[in-house]
Amino acid sequence: MFERIAQNTLTSHLSWSPAVAILGPRQVGKTTLARALLETHPGAIYLDLESPQDRARLGEGPLFLKANADRLVILDEVQNAPELFSVLRGEIDRSRRPGRFVLLGSASFELLRQSQSLAGRLSLIDMFPLLVHEVGSDLATVQELWVRGGFPPSFTAVDAQASWAWREAFMRHLLNTDLPALGLRVDAESLRRFWRMLAHVHGQLFNASAIANSLDVSAPTVTRWLDHMVGALLVRKLEPFHVNLGKRLVKAPKIYVRDSGLLHSLLGVTSVTDLQGHPMTGASWEGFVIDQIAAHLPAGASLSFYRTAVGAELDVVVESGPRKIGFEIKFSIAPKVTKGFWQSLQDVQPDKTYIVAPVQQRWPFAEGVEVISVGDIAGVLAG
Structure with missing residues (x-):
């Protein structure tokens, strides 16, 4: 239905890498993308490694993979079979043929930890929920994507109520099944309370002690839950930009719920009408835009934010080689900036700065600063 950006990236990586891993949360479209390779x-x-039938078909691995050495093998939810990674390494080393394996995983820390044995043999692709670039950049479509989020079943639901119901069921499954299976063995109600608290500090500096006090647990426990x-791939931890300026810079990361639709469910926001005047509207828009920026980062680029103790702040700093790009995010068709914004530009000295706002056309704001739409990112x- 949608032409995903990851499709071209996957095709490119298969032309030179023996194994390609696609990382993304459940229901983001990884399986649909991989199944297109069958054509x-x-x-x-x-093979779906959560399926007993497919696990039985794979057997212990070596014989099956050797028997199919000339075919592309797609392994879904591969973090559930850690014993396979040493087998994959042996198969790849026997024949460095590009496009040998595609691995799909919905838990980045598990897959990356297990895939250390494939260092130098495996390329990684991050797959995001649906993006503005994939669904359309007209204001009505952007608004719908922002409110419902980018998980395809939520975005394409027949109406707002069906979208809400899908997200609620999805979160229940995550809390009751997926997260415990990944080692977070905490009762679902405590996890939901924690996730809801993260939603209410979305876009703010992470304070483990404050959340721990509210949940009556320790700060290290809260930090472990966050990790x-x-x-x-449900929460983004945006680290601060550090530069040797002799200034007091904040050290805590900022926290964002990675999908705006899930954020709105946790906040009880069911429609764009609910968002109007909601105290979290600006923070929600900020997180939505940051997801778009993160999805389009050039290879090797980094993402951070800049803030000093005296109020200089820039929402996003992208470092790509020698180039620095600044982004300020405003939910206003006539955005205004503060003195702290101009101070941050003096400190960071980006090559170019953009103010991302819900506008239809871009225009110059000041020398080196331009107002753009989310579709221009x-x-x-x-x-």
């Missing part, structure tokens, strides 16, 4: 690669094999949420990062 373009005759003889390709797809699992980050590893399960891919282009300015590519340039």
Whole structure:
């Protein structure tokens, strides 16, 4: 239905890498993307490692993989079979043929930990929920994507009520099944309370002690829970930009629920009407835009934010080689900036700065600063 950006990336990586891993949360479209390879690669094999039948078909691994050495093998939810990674390494070393394996995983920390034995043999692709660049950049579509989020079943639901119901069921499954299976053995109600608290501090500096006091647990426990949420690709931890300026810079990361639709479910926001005047509207828009920026980062680029103790702040700093790009995010069709914004530009000295707002056309704001729409992000990062 949608032409995913990851499709071209996957095709490119298969042309030179023996194994490609696609990382993304459940229901983001990884399986749909991989199954499309069955049509373009005759003889390709797809195995879901959560399926007992497919696990039995795979057997212990070596014999099956050797018997299919000339075929593309797609292994879904591969973090559930850690014993396979040493087998994959042996198969790859026997024949460095590109496009040998595609591995799908919905838990980045598990897959990356297990795949250390494949260092130098495995390329990684991050797959995001649906993006503006994939669904359309007109204001109505952007608004719908922002409210419902980018998980395809939520975005394409027949109405707002069906979208809400899908997200609620999805979160229940995550809390009751997926997160415990990944090692976060905490009762679902406590995890939901924690996730809801993260939603209410979305876009703010992470304070483990404050959340721990509210939950009556220790700060290290809260930090461990957060690490699992980050590893399960449900929460983004945005680290501060550090530069030797002799200034007092904040050291704590900022926290974002990675999908705006899930954020709105946790906040009880069911429609765009609910968002109007909601105290979290600006923070929600900020997280939505940051997801778009993260999805279009050039290879090797880093993402951070800048803030000093005296109020200089820039929402996003992208470092790509010698180039620095700044982004300020405003939910206003006539955005205004503060003195702290101008101070941050003096400190960081980005090559170009953009103010991302819900506008239809871009325009120059000041020398070196331009107002752009969320649909323009891919282009300015590519340039």
